[in-house]
Amino acid sequence: MELNDLPKLHSDFSVDCVVFGFDKGELRILLIERAEEPFKDFLALPGNLVYDNENIDQAANRVLSELTGLNDVYMEQLYTFGDVNRHPQGRVITVAYFSLIKVKKHTLNPLSAYAKKAQWFSVADLQPLAFDHQQILEKAYKRLQNKIRYQPIGFELLPEKFTLSQLQQLYEVILEKPIDKRNFRKKILSFGLLIELDEKQKNVSHRAAKLYKFNKTRYNNLKKMGFSFEL
Amino acid sequence: MELNDLPKLHSDFSVDCVVFGFDKGELRILLIERAEEPFKDFLALPGNLVYDNENIDQAANRVLSELTGLNDVYMEQLYTFGDVNRHPQGRVITVAYFSLIKVKKHTLNPLSAYAKKAQWFSVADLQPLAFDHQQILEKAYKRLQNKIRYQPIGFELLPEKFTLSQLQQLYEVILEKPIDKRNFRKKILSFGLLIELDEKQKNVSHRAAKLYKFNKTRYNNLKKMGFSFEL
DNA sequence: TTAGGATATTGTATAAATTACACTAAAGAT
């Protein structure tokens, strides 16, 4: 059989965005409530079809912007899901993207009536999602757990200024295990990627902790030189 | 602007397979010489369009089988390439797959006249490839270098029975750096994933080395229990 | 038969990294 004798088939092609945030001690994910069938009223990852004249990465940014109001968000490709029956209305292949953002730094403001609203939900307890979005989320969560062990991506999820305890709590939540405080601090500080600020926490009813910020310049330099940062 | 007002656009959708092998001390990749335009006579990754009634993983296996004669090859998804201009004849989004096989265990035997022939080429010195396949290969090679550091995938590329020196040479070729022999053996054997056979190399003009085989059962058990195998 | 060439095999001492573990300090609340 010769391949070219077969009919040329077409699929719809979409992107879905898994956007993680961290707030009030919990890992969160950005979801929209669907306003239309299929899966009307279900929670879903922000996603939509890719135009023929845009690259996939661009499409991911455009779709996220339209559905949530988030702009200029760094996203990396996660995985492509293309099971024949993943969409009830026909073949739709979707490329999932993965992103980490500072919740407080962005406001949610969807342009599209397609989504009722975009909101943060705790990853820990979620109702069932539309389509195969549960599966996509699981893949993204595993990627996050894996990635945080060798790249200092935790800083993406925290405010510009943060305490070491906040950073540790983030790691504990993502990795789902307790971490020794002294060893964690020793290790994290040994990377030399934190700048200690002349500033302390405010409005806490206990000893205020020092604030730190992430040294992005130094990180980029070290990364270029092939350093890695295993926790 | 409402998304649903826009015309529904269609793209072609393909898979491409990056199949690595190891032979005569070199890392090799399976390529076909294209028999048709575009990129007639160029070397290319085995790849073709996905049918609407098959999952992407299935498509990768079918396409590889048709173009090279290789069947039942384990493949994992690598990355999706979808730049608007990656294909000169229109928008084609492609999912790249990644595979490691034992060269000697398979014979190449393409069914399709689409490819002149499928052959192994040394990764070290390659002429330019068709489309963006150079870029795909680079991504795959990086994935291989990364993966071999924490998963014992080297065994996939060697014959059933192999010597520790062969294994070390494979690691050195892939990682592009020399490795200390004693430390390498210590480390590899400490995983407990090798079975020492009562057998030695034959037909070598020097001291014959012991042969080992990979303990796949034990590997699967340990993997299930969450062990990792960092080199 | 023997000497030489090639690769296989093995251990140890040192340095570095990881782990386990508990008390004092600071700040606000009562």
Added chain:
DNA sequence: ATCTTTAGTGTAATTTATACAATATCCTAA
């Protein structure tokens, strides 16, 4: 003033990583 809560800090023991070289075995060729 004292209580509560979280911040901040060091060391000893263990494990892991690294650097390094001599002997063993087998084949080849003189």
